[in-house]
Amino acid sequence: MFELQGDVVLDRAVLDDAPVDSTAVGVRAALLQPLAEVGDYDVMALRDGRIRVRVTVTVVPDAAAPQLTLDLAELEDQPSVAGRYVIREGGIVSFAVGHGIRRYAVLVQRASAAGTRTVLDTREHLPAGAMFAVTLVSTGGHRAANLANQTELRIAVDAPQQGEPYSPARPTVVRAGDGGFEPAPVQMLVGQAIVLIADTPARFVVEPPAS
Amino acid sequence: MPHLTVAASEAVFAKTLELVVDAVGFEPAGSHDFGAFRAGYDGRLVLAGGDVELRSDGTIRLHELDARWEKLELRLVLELPQLQIGGGCFDGPLGGVVCLPAVTLFRGSPRVAVTIDLAPFVRHELTLVGTPRVDYFDPATSPFTERCQQVHTALDIDDTKTQWRVYCDPQTIDFDPFDLADTAGDLLVDAFSAAIEALLPPGLGVIRDAVFAAIGSIGDLVRTLLDIPDDIAEWLSDLFNVSFGLFNLVLQFVADFFGRCVSFYQLDDPYPVFPATDTLLAVSVPIEDLQATVDDLELVVTANVGE
Amino acid sequence: MTFTDRSPLYAAVHEDGINRMLRHLRRQRPSLFNYATVGFTQYLRPLLCAPIDATDQVLASGQPLFTTEQPLPVIGAVRPIGLEFCLQVTDATVDLHPGDTLTLPPELGTLADQQFALRASACFGLGCPADGTLRNLVAEMEAAAAADILATRPTANPQTSPRSTSTSPAFAAGDSSAPDVVTAGEVICFCLQVFGVGHIQWTTVAGDPEPWLATRLDGLEVVDIETVPPSGLEDIVECYLKQVVELGILPRLIQPMERLMFDVTRMLQDNAPNVGQQVTLVPAAVPADVPHNPAVEHDELRVYVKIQARRR
Numbered sequence: 001m002f003e004l005q006g007d008v009v010l011d012r013a014v015l016d017d018a019p020v021d022s023t024a025v026g027v028r029a030a031l032l033q034p035l036a037e038v039g040d041y042d043v044m045a046l047r048d049g050r051i052r053v054r055v056t057v058t059v060v061p062d063a064a065a066p067q068l069t070l071d072l073a074e075l076e077d078q079p080s081v082a083g084r085y086v087i088r089e090g091g092i093v094s095f096a097v098g099h100g101i102r103r104y105a106v107l108v109q110r111a112s113a114a115g116t117r118t119v120l121d122t123r124e125h126l127p128a129g130a131m132f133a134v135t136l137v138s139t140g141g142h143r144a145a146n147l148a149n150q151t152e153l154r155i156a157v158d159a160p161q162q163g164e165p166y167s168p169a170r171p172t173v174v175r176a177g178d179g180g181f182e183p184a185p186v187q188m189l190v191g192q193a194i195v196l197i198a199d200t201p202a203r204f205v206v207e208p209p210a211s
Numbered sequence: 212m213p214h215l216t217v218a219a220s221e222a223v224f225a226k227t228l229e230l231v232v233d234a235v236g237f238e239p240a241g242s243h244d245f246g247a248f249r250a251g252y253d254g255r256l257v258l259a260g261g262d263v264e265l266r267s268d269g270t271i272r273l274h275e276l277d278a279r280w281e282k283l284e285l286r287l288v289l290e291l292p293q294l295q296i297g298g299g300c301f302d303g304p305l306g307g308v309v310c311l312p313a314v315t316l317f318r319g320s321p322r323v324a325v326t327i328d329l330a331p332f333v334r335h336e337l338t339l340v341g342t343p344r345v346d347y348f349d350p351a352t353s354p355f356t357e358r359c360q361q362v363h364t365a366l367d368i369d370d371t372k373t374q375w376r377v378y379c380d381p382q383t384i385d386f387d388p389f390d391l392a393d394t395a396g397d398l399l400v401d402a403f404s405a406a407i408e409a410l411l412p413p414g415l416g417v418i419r420d421a422v423f424a425a426i427g428s429i430g431d432l433v434r435t436l437l438d439i440p441d442d443i444a445e446w447l448s449d450l451f452n453v454s455f456g457l458f459n460l461v462l463q464f465v466a467d468f469f470g471r472c473v474s475f476y477q478l479d480d481p482y483p484v485f486p487a488t489d490t491l492l493a494v495s496v497p498i499e500d501l502q503a504t505v506d507d508l509e510l511v512v513t514a515n516v517g518e
Numbered sequence: 519m520t521f522t523d524r525s526p527l528y529a530a531v532h533e534d535g536i537n538r539m540l541r542h543l544r545r546q547r548p549s550l551f552n553y554a555t556v557g558f559t560q561y562l563r564p565l566l567c568a569p570i571d572a573t574d575q576v577l578a579s580g581q582p583l584f585t586t587e588q589p590l591p592v593i594g595a596v597r598p599i600g601l602e603f604c605l606q607v608t609d610a611t612v613d614l615h616p617g618d619t620l621t622l623p624p625e626l627g628t629l630a631d632q633q634f635a636l637r638a639s640a641c642f643g644l645g646c647p648a649d650g651t652l653r654n655l656v657a658e659m660e661a662a663a664a665a666d667i668l669a670t671r672p673t674a675n676p677q678t679s680p681r682s683t684s685t686s687p688a689f690a691a692g693d694s695s696a697p698d699v700v701t702a703g704e705v706i707c708f709c710l711q712v713f714g715v716g717h718i719q720w721t722t723v724a725g726d727p728e729p730w731l732a733t734r735l736d737g738l739e740v741v742d743i744e745t746v747p748p749s750g751l752e753d754i755v756e757c758y759l760k761q762v763v764e765l766g767i768l769p770r771l772i773q774p775m776e777r778l779m780f781d782v783t784r785m786l787q788d789n790a791p792n793v794g795q796q797v798t799l800v801p802a803a804v805p806a807d808v809p810h811n812p813a814v815e816h817d818e819l820r821v822y823v824k825i826q827a828r829r830r
Contacts, residue, residue, distance in 0.1 A: 004409060008318070009317060015416075030312050092309055135296055137418050159417050168425050169300075171311055193299065216530040217527075220526040230789045475785060476781070496538070514780075
């Protein structure tokens with residue numbers, strides 16, 4: 001006999017098996033951007049053309065944290081948690097959406113004496129070094145594409161077999177260069193993420209099997 | 212020579228004590244906060260069977276009583292882990308390890324309260340050796356525990372009169388500690404399994420299978436959540452014996468019940484000889500020096516009539 | 519030898535306990551030992567043969583201290599008329615076999631096996647009218663007698679004569695069939711020592727399946743009346759007192775067997791219905807189980823009891 005006591009709500013958006021595009025980060029996707037240079041970065045998340053989240057990330061040589069994850073939906077809902085973040089030089093900022101159906105474009109700019117430089121603007125191509133991760137929630141033949149160079153990757157997604165060792169926290173990493181995706185094709189299990197590393201400027205889409 | 216002598220054979224006395232035993236009803240409840248989770252219990256213990264033996268050394272032995280839980284509900288309240296997919300870490304292109312944020316299936320806190328009735332899995336035997344102890348009960352001054360008050364209310368014992376009361380005062384109590392079988396642990400795992408299944412409705416499709424596959428053994432999950440080193444049944448036994456202290460509570464209850472709470476013999480003082488009538492008061496005589504002894508054949512109660 | 523080797527339940531009361539109980543009974547229920555006409559509740563109260571010893575609780579409760587009796591009728595009076603009187607048992611002692619406390623008068627012989635001896639002090643008081651009262655009453659009686667004679671004549675005066683003014687108001691204003699009570703001028707008392715012997719036996723009472731313990735008087739002797747040569751006076755007094763004891767006092771002292779067990783079976787009996795049983799107490803059989811039951815021996819009254827448990 002049991003009783004669920006907490007106010008638990010299944011996030012149906014997680015199960016939405018729609019195509020995912022690197023121009024807008026949604027609930028199953030994450031965008032990872034290395035910040036190589038020391039300095040202050042102006043980070044903005046835009047939805048419907050308006051800036052919804054704006055924070056500053058400071059990169060310093062000796063910061064403890066090598067990685068920072070910003071949940072854009074949470075930051076929009078609770079602006080008070082937004083603030084100034086610090087990561088180590090060469091560290092990575094992950095942009096994710098923890099829940100819901102909202103999608104955000106991400107704009108990262110670095111201000112310096114020489115002026116303002118755009119480091120990342122997902123509305124355009126992802127710069128080389130950026131990474132786009134998508135968690136796959138259905139089985140079957142998926143397709144990933146780099147619209148920047150019209151290359152494609154076939155992804156076979158299987159269900160875990162009973163008794164088979166399985167961990168969803170085991171991403172499959174694929175590099176996307178001028179010559180296409182490597183390795184290709186790939187085979188993975190449902191619930192796992194695929195990480196597409198842009199070796200050249202890229203715009204990724206990941207599509208589920210045709211129904 | 213005492214003024215009054217009454218005696219009951221071992222058979223009659225044994226039957227009387229059996230009725231006292233039948234009246235045993237212990238309803239303990241309690242809880243303990245373990246930080247990561249909270250555990251509580253709600254039980255009802257009864258005694259049955261067993262034998263009563265009067266012994267030549269003046270003691271009464273109640274042995275091999277079946278101490279049976281009619282109810283022993285264990286309630287565990289804890290936060291289930293956030294069920295997630297995706298995530299994980301990989302070697303970054305510029306060196307170092309890069310970790311992905313996982314996708315969380317639920318919003319909110321998946322707190323679950325699991326209740327299992329362990330009564331069918333717990334069996335104790337109780338053996339008690341006691342001696343007759345005489346108390347003088349005065350409603351105005353005699354101390355009374357709240358638990359004893361509840362027992363008296365349930366048994367409809369009249370506590371409004373001064374009385375001599377003779378108890379079977381325990382000198383030793385042998386009571387088996389909680390020793391739960393593995394099947395009790397299975398019950399807990401099953402309950403958690405049902406709770407997690409309820410969290411993951413069939414509409415989740417293949418993801419549901421994936422989450423279950425990720426969880427692997429619910430038993431392992433339970434062990435992790437409750438910080439159980441190995442054997443769940445052993446942990447449950449320790450929970451009742453040590454953490455809840457129920458073993459000691461039962462011992463204390465049995466000692467109080469027989470020794471202070473329910474007497475097997477009571478005599479009103481003053482003792483009514485003639486009842487009251489419409490116009491006349493009752494006639495009663497004071498009872499003094501009441502003593503009770505047993506040997507291996509009978510119970511003997513003696514008393515004097517006061518001046 | 520144990521108490522219960524012949525029956526599962528045993529109860530005994532020592533004669534010292536019985537005597538203490540009798541004392542409590544006498545003080546808590548004095549109306550069982552004191553009998554008097556209504557005048558003794560009022561103006562004759564100070565003239566009782568012996569003051570009534572009662573507990574403070576009894577005195578405070580206002581319960582009657584004696585049993586009210588009809589006045590002693592004056593035999594042959596022209597109209598019903600009675601005298602105030604009181605009868606008081608002021609002391610009572612029981613000696614259970616073997617008789618080692620009381621010395622019985624020779625007329626009662628030696629205390630037999632299974633018998634008990636009883637010694638009591640009894641006082642009788644008679645409310646005697648003063649001379650003046652008596653003279654008035656004589657005149658009233660003569661007037662009444664004359665009125666009866668005149669009433670037989672055809673020209674009888676229809677007017678009735680007034681009632682006595684020398685009688686107790688309590689009776690004068692009461693039921694016309696009740697005798698008038700002569701106002702007493704003094705109370706003349708005499709006290710006697712009475713000895714008795716008796717035995718105890720089981721008896722049944724309508725409406726109760728369990729037996730009761732009853733006392734039976736086998737003999738009674740008054741020791742203070744001596745006539746030479748012996749006359750019937752002592753026999754008459756003894757006869758009357760025997761009726762008082764056997765018909766008045768002893769029937770009120772019977773006890774249910776259950777009460778004699780001093781609640782040792784209360785737990786069994788109270789809980790029997792809960793386990794679907796009916797528990798009754800029955801005396802152990804004589805002589806199959808025990809030679810005497812109840813037994814009066816070794817200065818104790820002993821009862822041997824068995825339990826019968828039946829499924830309801």
